[in-house]
Amino acid sequence: xxxxxxxxxxxxxxxxxxxxxxxxxxxxxxxxxxxxxxxxxxxxxxxxxxxxxxxxxxxxxxxxxxxxxxxxxxxxxxxxxxxxxxxxxxxxxxxxxxxxxxxxxxxxxxxxxxxxxxxxxxxxxxxxxxxxxxxxxxxxxxxxxxxxxxxxxxxxxxxxxxxxxxxxxxxxxxxxxxxxxxxxxx
Amino acid sequence: xxxxxxxxxxxxxxxxxxxxxxxxxxxxxxxxxxxxxxxxxxxxxxxxxxxxxxxxxxxxxxxxxxxxxxxxxxxxxxxxxxxxxxxxxxxxxxxxxxxxxxxxxxxxxxxxxxxxxxxxxxxxxxxxxxxxxxxxxxxxxxxxxxxxxxxxxxxxxxxxxxxxxxxxxxxxxxxxxxxxxxxxxxxxxxxxxxxxxxxxxxxxxxxxxxxxxxxxxxxxxxxxxxxxxxxxxxxxxxxxxxxxxxxxxxxxxxxxxxxxxxxxxxxxxxxxxxxxxxxxxxxxxxxxxxxxxxxxxxxxxxxxxxxxxxxxxxxxxxxxxxxxxxxxxxxxxxxxxxxxxxxxxxxxxxxxxxxxxxxxxxxxxxxxxxxxxxxxxxxxxxxxxxxxxxxxxxxxxxxxxxxxxxxxxxxxxxxxxxxxxxxxxxxxxxxxxxxxxxxxxxxxxxxxxxxxxxxxxxxxxxxxxxxxxxxxxxxxxxxxxxxxxxxxxxxxxxxxxxxxxxxxxxxxxxxxxxxxxxxxxxxxxxxxxxxxxxxxxxxxxxxxxxxxxxxxxxxxxxxxxxxxxxxxxxxxxxxxxxxxxxxxxxxxxxxxxxxxxxxxxxxxxxxxxxxxxx
Numbered sequence: 001x002x003x004x005x006x007x008x009x010x011x012x013x014x015x016x017x018x019x020x021x022x023x024x025x026x027x028x029x030x031x032x033x034x035x036x037x038x039x040x041x042x043x044x045x046x047x048x049x050x051x052x053x054x055x056x057x058x059x060x061x062x063x064x065x066x067x068x069x070x071x072x073x074x075x076x077x078x079x080x081x082x083x084x085x086x087x088x089x090x091x092x093x094x095x096x097x098x099x100x101x102x103x104x105x106x107x108x109x110x111x112x113x114x115x116x117x118x119x120x121x122x123x124x125x126x127x128x129x130x131x132x133x134x135x136x137x138x139x140x141x142x143x144x145x146x147x148x149x150x151x152x153x154x155x156x157x158x159x160x161x162x163x164x165x166x167x168x169x170x171x172x173x174x175x176x177x178x179x180x181x182x183x184x185x186x
Numbered sequence: 187x188x189x190x191x192x193x194x195x196x197x198x199x200x201x202x203x204x205x206x207x208x209x210x211x212x213x214x215x216x217x218x219x220x221x222x223x224x225x226x227x228x229x230x231x232x233x234x235x236x237x238x239x240x241x242x243x244x245x246x247x248x249x250x251x252x253x254x255x256x257x258x259x260x261x262x263x264x265x266x267x268x269x270x271x272x273x274x275x276x277x278x279x280x281x282x283x284x285x286x287x288x289x290x291x292x293x294x295x296x297x298x299x300x301x302x303x304x305x306x307x308x309x310x311x312x313x314x315x316x317x318x319x320x321x322x323x324x325x326x327x328x329x330x331x332x333x334x335x336x337x338x339x340x341x342x343x344x345x346x347x348x349x350x351x352x353x354x355x356x357x358x359x360x361x362x363x364x365x366x367x368x369x370x371x372x373x374x375x376x377x378x379x380x381x382x383x384x385x386x387x388x389x390x391x392x393x394x395x396x397x398x399x400x401x402x403x404x405x406x407x408x409x410x411x412x413x414x415x416x417x418x419x420x421x422x423x424x425x426x427x428x429x430x431x432x433x434x435x436x437x438x439x440x441x442x443x444x445x446x447x448x449x450x451x452x453x454x455x456x457x458x459x460x461x462x463x464x465x466x467x468x469x470x471x472x473x474x475x476x477x478x479x480x481x482x483x484x485x486x487x488x489x490x491x492x493x494x495x496x497x498x499x500x501x502x503x504x505x506x507x508x509x510x511x512x513x514x515x516x517x518x519x520x521x522x523x524x525x526x527x528x529x530x531x532x533x534x535x536x537x538x539x540x541x542x543x544x545x546x547x548x549x550x551x552x553x554x555x556x557x558x559x560x561x562x563x564x565x566x567x568x569x570x571x572x573x574x575x576x577x578x579x580x581x582x583x584x585x586x587x588x589x590x591x592x593x594x595x596x597x598x599x600x601x602x603x604x605x606x607x608x609x610x611x612x613x614x615x616x617x618x619x620x621x622x623x624x625x626x627x628x629x630x631x632x633x634x635x636x637x638x639x640x641x642x643x644x645x646x647x648x649x650x651x652x653x654x655x656x657x658x659x660x661x662x663x664x665x666x667x668x669x670x671x672x673x674x675x676x677x678x679x680x681x682x683x684x685x686x687x688x689x690x691x692x693x694x695x696x697x698x699x700x701x702x703x704x705x706x707x708x709x710x711x712x713x714x715x716x717x718x719x720x721x722x723x724x725x726x727x728x729x730x731x732x733x734x735x736x737x738x739x740x741x742x743x744x745x746x747x748x749x750x751x752x753x754x755x756x757x758x759x760x761x762x763x764x765x766x767x768x769x770x771x772x773x774x775x776x777x778x779x780x781x782x783x784x785x786x787x788x789x790x791x792x793x794x795x796x797x798x799x800x
Contacts, residue, residue: 004530006793055398062397068381068799069397069406070371077387082724 005011014060019049026064036067043076051087088123090168093147097136104157105144109133111158115165115172128169192366199229202635223289230285238291239267250302250331250496252309253367254281255416255729256411257737258376260418261368265305266331269293303335304342308424309365311342313419320363320420325729327418328365349393353425355402356409356576357725361393364421369411370394377718377737379693380798382407382521394421406526406798408692410519410716411573411598411725415736424573424726427595428605434565434594434615444479445545445625446470446569449488449600449636449721453571456728457603458613463744465752468618473611474569475619483549484621485568486628488541489635489644491548491770492516493761495787498649498778500711504653504682504748509534511687511709513703514641516540519716519725521791523692527800528699529793537788541635542568542575543584545625546592547786553625561586565594569602571636571724574716581747583789585653598726627766630661630753637746638690638720639673642713646677646686648762661759669719669739669746671698673706684710691718696800723748 007128015023024044029038046057053076062069074083094100094109113119116129121128124131127139139145146164153164162172208754217232225242232241237260238251253264262282269280277298280291288699292298310332314320317329349361371383371394386395396405414422434442451467460466474482495781500512515521524535539547544565545619553560568575578584579593586592597605606613620626631647634640643663650658665675666686671694674687687709695714701707717724719742734741753759761767774781 006529006795007797010795010797058398062799063797066799068375068384069796070382070384070386073397073399074384074386078385149548 014063016059017056052083089128093132093134095145096133099140100144103143107145107158108156109164111161208260221287223285223287225291236285238283241285249280255369258372266302268301278440279797281651306331306335307337312346316361321423322420352401356425356573358425360425369416373416379696385671393451409574409577410517424598428601430441430595434531441480441564442565443481444474445483445485448633450569451570452745453727463702463748465748469616471619472616473606476611477609484626484628485541487625488545489632490761490764490767491544491630492538492541493644493648494778496536497645511712513712517687517715518578520714525791525794527798532791539789544787568593568596571599571721571727572598573725629761629764630756630759633749633752636749638715639688642666642688647760653775669742686711690715690720
């Protein structure tokens with residue numbers, strides 16, 4: 001195989017990994033003054049689309065942006081926002097800011113972990129839920145605050161957690177069966 | 187040099203000035219503002235933007251430092267170089283703090299010693315305390331600083347990071363020994379243009395690693411070993427090959443032979459306290475016999491053979507009007523770079539195996555036949571200034587028909603120093619020995635292979651005589667010597683002017699390679715060595731003595747001078763006049779580039795994935 005063909009295949013493969021609008025965005029910013037400075041916006045878009053950053057997606061970003069792969073994964077692994085594990089269909093975000101914490105967010109978290117049988121940063125085996133910790137969502141008056149996707153739950157008590165989860169398809173039986181997702185290899 | 191070999195410099199001086207200055211793409215404006223300051227009461231006048239550490243160095247004041255490296259960008263990561271500046275509330279890092287007019291700096295005080303000591307203890311606290319069993323014992327910069335700053339007692343104790351060792355490639359990565367100074371990532375990106383390493387993750391979990399924290403062998407690493415050279419600890423070192431060598435040495439059924447690269451004779455003395463640039467070829471041969479090698483051959487022989495083969499390839503391409511330039515292929519770091527970063531230039535690259543691989547192949551064919559030894563019982567050890575040679579030796583292209591590698595083990599210069607020490611060799615008091623015949627006979631053209639420009643000069647000596655049919659009287663091609671990153675010249679070969687380019691350090695090589703690709707300039711012959719300065723500053727060379735540093739052009743120059751001195755002292759200075767080479771062709775190989783030559787002495791390259799980002 002000729003080197004030119006190899007490069008072509010590599011680019012084509014990379015384009016196939018990412019959705020069209022992101023590929024177009026990358027191509028657009030190539031004309032800008034410091035195209036490599038768009039790395040974080042590009043990673044945001046990729047994570048928005050897939051819910052997480054997989055290895056092949058980061059490699060594709062490296063190939064299409066011509067930014068060294070070590071830098072792409074270095075940046076992605078530096079920022080707390082980026083995640084390498086697939087998120088659940090419903091993303092639970094529990095505020096662990098000072099106000100929420102003193103109002104008992106830790107006990108809410110314990111309940112979440114108990115019911116879903118996963119830890120922070122993990123996803124249930126059925127892919128329904130994932131738990132993240134947030135650092136102050138700016139709603140301290142409502143502490144402790146729990147977000148499920150875009151919905152905000154105020155003054156959450158451990159006893160209410162099961163009911164909230166069940167409105168998203170949680171059932172106690174399913175919850176007990178759930179195991180930490182073993183898909184951390186991203 | 188006779189009249190016909192008049193050399194016209196192709197703006198060589200200008201090129202050198204521009205290309206030689208690494209990381210300074212624009213020439214600095216001429217009139218520089220000078221600033222006066224006082225460092226420990228001594229008045230110093232330096233240009234603006236100079237850092238305190240650089241200013242102190244001009245008056246021989248050494249400020250302890252760790253992450254700082256004079257030839258790499260400044261990051262200010264370690265805080266060991268703290269100094270006091272009058273008017274500043276807190277001590278400042280000297281490596282990154284620029285001087286200002288009238289500044290008063292104190293570089294040494296009881297307070298500063300304590301602060302520096304505490305910084306180093308905090309680093310040590312997150313570091314394995316296994317100095318005695320560490321490969322960098324006695325050459326470790328962290329160990330030396332801990333002694334100098336007096337970390338006698340432990341005030342802090344905390345959790346220590348844990349990480350598996352990655353010994354998948356010739357360069358061994360041990361993240362537990364890493365102090366996150368980032369020199370490895372800087373040399374990889376800034377000097378070699380590879381950018382394989384970067385800080386992954388953050389805070390306590392930070393590691394210097396390839397993308398995805400992949401093993402080095404699965405990354406775009408070219409195995410040049412410069413990360414190991416600049417690493418202050420043993421976070422990056424060569425993967426040891428001394429075990430298999432010791433086993434072979436102890437097996438009476440094995441005929442163990444050794445070959446030593448041109449650059450070793452210029453550097454191994456440093457491992458025994460000789461000044462850099464002391465040629466010690468004779469002692470090296472005797473020491474290798476003491477260690478127990480049955481025969482001591484010279485990679486120089488392979489170098490002479492490479493020149494004969496490569497110049498034949500060059501002249502044939504030149505005369506047939508085939509694609510040029512011809513790019514040299516001796517440097518395995520460069521070959522790895524070629525395959526991952528510039529695969530489109532594979533067709534231009536010489537198909538010649540490196541001198542090491544040529545000689546190893548001959549040892550298991552020609553030599554085995556001549557000596558009546560079963561080649562399967564020959565164990566070939568190569569002493570190389572290089573970590574990438576370990577990779578080359580293991581390549582599928584360099585295996586014997588029965589599956590064993592032609593080169594069984596590659597030891598770096600550093601590994602050989604250890605091997606000699608462990609065998610109690612008293613290097614200083616050894617008598618000079620001679621390489622074994624016939625694969626130890628070589629011309630001066632082979633010696634200079636170890637320095638940047640050396641392969642080019644050796645090739646020109648032979649190509650000139652081959653093309654013109656006339657004897658070259660002045661053998662030295664001074665215009666290709668030097669340590670600048672990129673050098674260019676035009677040379678008249680009896681009416682045919684050829685443009686040549688020499689690059690060392692792969693970031694510099696990119697400059698030349700991009701000129702080839704853009705068609706901006708026409709070249710006939712290109713020499714590329716992966717390491718800055720060439721093999722004398724290879725990734726397996728001894729750690730420099732106090733007062734000198736890796737990447738220091740002065741160090742590369744001193745070491746190169748040793749090779750040019752050996753070359754100058756020989757009467758045989760052209761590869762194609764080496765009588766042992768002539769006999770080899772006559773009795774075994776036939777003519778240069780013959781069918782047998784292609785089978786034994788040539789190889790091929792292929793694009794590799796993952797590709798690097800240029």
